[in-house]
Amino acid sequence: MSDSPPLQGRRALVTGSVQGIGLAIAEAIARQRADIVLHGLATPAQAHEARRVMLEAGAPRVDVFTHDLRAPAHVEAMMQEALAAGPIDILVNNAGIQHTAPLADMPRAKWDDIIAINLSAAFDTMRLALPPMAQRGYGRVVNIASVHGLVASIHKAPYVAAKFGLIGMSRVAALEYAGAGSRATGGVTVNCICPGWTETAIIQPQIDARAHGLDVSRDEAMRDLLREKQPSGRTSLPTEIARVVTWLCEPAAHNLTGVAIPVDGGWTAQ
Template sequence: MNDPTHRDTFLQGRTALVTGSTSGIGLAIATALAAAGSKVAINGLGTPEQVASAIATVDAAGNGGTRHFGADLRDADAIAAMMADLAAWSNGGIDILVNNAGIQHAVPLHEMPVSRWNDIIAVNLSSAFHTMRAAMPAMAARGYGRVVNIASVHGLVASKDKAPYVASKFGIVGLSKVAALEYAAQGSRDSGGITVNCVCPGWVETPLIEPQIEARMAGGSRDDGVRALLAEKQPSLRMSLPAEIAALAVFLCRREAHNITGASLPVDGGWTAQ
């Protein structure tokens, strides 16, 4: 029988950076990577108490040693400094890079403030370019590396009132394909190779969408609100949990996933199958 207390720590000795990981999907991914044995660097916004709570959560899942890097992902110089610090912290460079940080602002195109466009493109797209550019040469030198970019169904299809968000997510899908091609032949089956993939979630159960659920409850239950919200897009009528997105990200880090690269994997309950 399998021991339910046994952890598959196949990432023992690896180091990871997860951006946007002080809450939500990013925190779930950081926690799952730690549980698989990796040392994890988190990055993201929050009060000192929120950051300390995130570190404690990740530490509790793994072997400890979690560190928070507070770089502003709109600032290329701040990202460069963070990646240099990470190279020293991880003895030459991280093995796993998860670009999860993302921001949103939903208004029609002609009403979109230029400053919001600039910030969304910087955080959702340009920051991934900067982290990948810094991290991937060391991955190639070791013969193992994983880049998992958390895109969105909006990297595959569009919705109204989300011009910069959709543009950024389509952009990260394209960026990932190029990087996957450039690094595809590095490493080997035994070493694990270098892969670059996008995970494209649909509706995910995070606190950010609670107001949208409540707006559709119409006097009914929360489940009624969820079904009404998802009926507009997601045929399964079920949201994903952050831990389910994290499980896919962790699977992509396995050696057996060495030939899964350049993919954009929807986790969307059939949204993009329509």
């Protein structure tokens, strides 16, 4: 008889999980027969489809939340509703938005929205999820940062600020909760994943702008972007990022905390 999956019986909340990297992460965790709490500003059809994917993957129970993470009150309401329905063993802060413009031309409203969703929402989910994790002796927080949490890039001031902040905040939380639990219970860890170029909708505007500027096809624009930053010359797939996240959530990863793992084809090794 085979062993049970390492995350069976756990419950995971993944923000921004109705598409892209978040959906892939939620599906990977669901395949280990964990309950899933999905989140995203989804249409009813998108929410229904994401829920179907989770159930088909093996999740015993799936909830879907549509709270707007720009508003602290909405983040708190989401967390209270999620916690009222059961413990949150795994928290993946994946929700994020992007807007590119020179710093001097960046609309202040874009700064506010990007900081709110990419950084402040993670602060609120963590401050509410971590204490109960510590009480139970097991918890996993995985924050999806970015290569731009490790190195800067022009025209992305609020995004870079948020991602640098997310990594710093995660390290503080990792230190504060490092002593919670034990090897036997699994402990409480807080880590970041820092993807480089990954095949998601968030990079499409940058590809389109490069294609327009160079008067080339989308594929040629993508190759040009990769050549500029990512030595491997290959993008990552959301499913590949999800594999890293699920391993961090397993009990065996109890002593891996406070790190920011680049999945960037060598970008930050340069």
